[in-house]
Amino acid sequence: MFEKYPKEHRYTLAMLQDLQKEYGYIPKEKLLELSQYLDIPLSKLYSMATFYKALSLKPKGRYIIKVCDGTACHIRSSKSLLDEIENSLGIKPGETTKDGKFSLEVVNCLGSCAIAPVMVINDRYYGKLTSSKVREILREYGGAGDE
Amino acid sequence: MNRTVYVCCGTGCLANNSLDVYRELKRLIEEHEVDADVKTIVKATGCNGLCEKGPLVKIEPDNICYSKVKASDVKEIVEKTLINGQIVNRLLIFDTAQGKKVISHKDTDFYKSQQKIALRNIGEIDPANIDDYIERGGYEALSKVLFQMTPEGVISEIEKSGLRGRGGGGFPTGRKWRQCCNVNYFPKYVICNGDEGDPGAFMDRSILEGDPNTVIEGMIICAYSIKSHRGFIYIRDEYSLALKNMDCALRQARERGYLGKNIMNSGFDFDIEIVRGGGAFVCGESTALMQSIEGNVGEPRAKYIHSVEKGLWGQPTVLNNVETWANVPEIIMKGSDWFSSIGTENSKGTKVFSLVGKVKNTGLVEIPMGTTLRELVFKIGGGIIGDKKFKAVQSGGPSGGCIPESLMDLPVDFDTLKNIGSMMGSGGMIVMDERTCMVDVARYYLNFLSEESCGKCVACREGIKRMLEILTDICNGKGSEEDLDLLESLCHTVEEASLCGLGKTAPNPVLTTLKYFKDEYYAHIRDKRCPAGVCPELTEYEIDEKLCISCGLCAKNCPASAIWGEKGKPYYINTESCVKCGNCLDSCKFNAVGVKKGARL
Amino acid sequence: MKITIDGIFCEAEKGEMLLQIARRNNIYIPTLCHSDALPGLGTCRLCVVEILDRGRKGVVASCIYPVKNEIEVFTHSDKIKSIRRNLLMLLYARTPQDETIDSLRKEYHVPDNIRFSGDKDEHCILCGLCVRACQELGTSAISTVNRGITKKVSTPYDEPSTQCIGCGSCAYLCPTNAIKIEEINGVRTIWNKEFRLVRCTRCGKPFATKEQLEYNRKKLGEDHVELLCESCKKAVTGEKLRDIYERV
Secondary structure, eight states, rough: OOTTSSSOGGGGHHHHHHHHHHSSSOOOOOOHHHHHHHHHOOOHHHHHHHHOOOOSSSSSOEEEEEEEEEEHHHTTTTTHHHHHHHHHOOOTTOOOOOTTTTTEEEEEOSSOGOSSSSEEEOOOOEEEOHHHHHHHHHHTTTTTTOO | OOOEEEESHHHHHHHHHHHHHHHHHHHHHHHTTTTOSSEEEEEOOOOOOOOGSSOOEEEEEEEEEEOOOGGGGHHHHIIIIHHOOOOGGGBBETTTTTEESSSSSSGGGGHOOOOOOOTTTTTTTTTTOHHHHTTTTTHHHHHHHHOOOHHHHHHHHHHHHHHTTTTSSOBBBHHHHHHHHHHOOOEEEEEEEOOOOOOOOHHHHHHHHOOHHHHHHHHHHHHHHHHHHHHEEEEEETTTHHHHHHHHHHHHHHHSSSSSSGGGGSSOOOOEEEEEOOSSGGGGGHHHHHHTTTTTOOOOOOOOOTTTOGGGSSEEEEEEHHHHHHHHHHHHHHHHHHHHBBBBBSSBBBEEEEEEESSOOOOOEEEETBBBBHIIIIIISSBBBOOOOEEEEESSSSGGGEEEEEGTTSSSSSHHHTTOOOOOOOEEEEEEEETSSHHHHHHHHHHHHHHOOOOOOHEEEEHHHHHHHHHHHTTTOOOOOOHHHHHHHHHHHHHHOOSSSHHHHTTHHHHHHHHHOOOHHHHHHSSOOOTSSSSGGGGEEEOOOTTTTOOHHHHHHOOOEEEEOOTTTTEOOOOTTOOOOOHHHHOOOOOOOEEEEEEOO | OOOEETTTEEOOOTOOOOOHHHHTOOOOOHHHHTTTTSSOOOSSSEEEEEEEEETTEEEEEETTEEEEEEEEESSSHHHHHHHHHHHHHHHHOOOOTTTHHHHHHHHHHHOOSSOOOTTTTTOOOOOHHHHHHHHTOOOOOOEEOGGGGOOOOGGGGGGGGSOOOOOOHHHHHHHOOSSSSEEEETTTETTTEEEEEEEOTTTOEEEHHHHHHHHHHHHHSSSOOOOOHHHHHHHHHHHHHHHHHHHH
């Protein structure tokens, strides 16, 4: 999957993002492969993979729930959405449910402030949320209370 | 006669299922088209700005605008409006200022006070179709530049216009181009900074999504004036629609000969590629952004040597943000005199703001520089939700500050905002009301920056960490008055000694809240009380027996079942089991629930 | 061109770094992240000075500030002293048991009873000198990891690095002794990796790792390098010189 990019240093980030998209995280052996393909020290790739928030070294769930904590969401009580999800799924931000179904993340502003507070599940946006709406949405995904 | 139906497909409306509306409209119109003498075209457009009322459907030339449209409303729209020319009353926008429904969105106060330059095409065109852009005068500025103007002429026109960078600092755009032009080594690069990261801001997102071609045109014009042949657009990876629309626009521009080799047969070559951001706020800082394009960790460098001399790969580089680029073609077409006639002495033109928070009309607005903050929040924004008391407006994101009521009559421009300790920033305007705790706001921004700082220099990394520690303690009721002096002293060190703009401006939210809302700090420290009822450790709610009508709404909304009561008697809150979420206070329609007054022990 | 530093006229070349000019003129500016062998990093911020450039005042990091005009520089103004005091307080809070930081703290009269507490085992101030040195050597075994207040320096996955040659340059350059390097029974341990040390052919003392010698051999392209420790190398050179002088 690296071949579509020339062996140039400047495509490092793009290639790391492709790995992230393909596997949902960046597996160690792929990072090693990339290091060889681009002839870049592994330490440099590791540094990038831990610096950029879009990249993760840990596997993530099938559904990635991103709760926006941008300012507009923050002052419209995004914290209560987070509490609701934490209680329903039993995970904290940065964690994944044991069955590998959900990952929870807190993100900084998704640029949808007009419909704050907002959360995104995979690519689907949900706006003007309340704790009870969140509960309903999680139920649609077969999350809350199933396990 | 042709009729066009525009469906807003900006991110705000998409989240409210506007795509379903678009599909349903297409389907039903095709069904009815068979025997219609009016040809109707359906177009998906970028953000109209009035996200609060989305999804929006506009019908031209009838000048009708429907709000909050659902797929199930489409049948009625097609049958009543498109076929029989009647208006569906229930879907019209209710303008709070006039207290009535209006037929066209342009009749609302929200729109009437605006003047659109950077946003001129958004909502009026299909961003995925370059012909829409061309139809509205797109690429005419480029043609004028290539065939009628010298590079020197272009630069001096931009200089004379008084355009300043819309990304934050407000550096004069023309001067930047001239400095880069005067450097005599090649290649040179042109960059568009689309790594919009200020929490509460989405201007650039809307422009990239709704009118990508204007950004491209602006960049080509600059490239011609500084003799650059290669450009980059750095877009946040989270902005998937912006990435898609920009990619499509670049492809179409190349096909039409506006990009690539021998542009419009002028002999000038220039091409642009997209670079996806990796999710790092600090990459909005220009030198960090360049590091990121080069394929490195996005750590800024000191700007003692400017990017116009040594930027991307050590070459002369002009970097401007999305909104700045969007202004360029209009300035070329209408002239610097026209542009500089708008705005104030040192801030020309308009500025796009994302007006969000506790304001009635949330959305995107473009206003002439010099409009007062009061007009922005109360006229265009329609005032505070639930008619609560206004407290502050925050501008400039984590680099900006909180502006109190007493300064609301000041004009919005670069210098005024800077003088009062805030800054223009990229254009986030977050309105806060009495339910917003200003200590919590300061803590919020520092927490944001503690995660988003690159962590390279001591002043920023360690300074922010310790300031956050102090603010967290204050929010938890563990602060002391000496803390405030230490906090201020740390602010000045971080401001002076940090390596890049992120650190240098990081203390602004703290300094402005200390300056304008010191009483709230004292309430947290001396009285162990959070007047806004936000900090859980320092909050107790109570129900005013005289105001409570025992409707039970608060008890219904309480997630902890901490509220009790019965019909005919006032409800009461069990402080022991209360989780301090504030749902009761926010849901009470009779202002019966409040934050307990007086010092707590 | 001429600039003044604390009132003293100093000769300077355009583009020269301020710190360099000050040091040449024996004007003291404290630093932690600076090494003469490497380009300035500008991370510790202790070397900040105040400048007056065409009527405008500013605070700059002298290790990375290239002189462009005939400026006036103030290395110990009240403002600078107060900034350094706060920076040292922050560093002291981070590394409460570090000797280097503690002596700088005393020099700038920062009290030892500060509001903040830190990990007593922490010595790293994240200046980045070690990472830079490793990179310049061409090994790049270590890098900075994470960002913001969670930033640290480590090998990838905190595992022994295949790139590391155990040369110890990182530890040698570290201003605060934060990098542990241990030598027991002819084995050197650094960054969780063990290296067998090669003995000096003259005195028999273990002095360098096999990987390090291999690396030098490749880099210098010399096949026959005498395996001598630093002190024996000096001694041998001295003997050779003495021989030459005696002959003369």
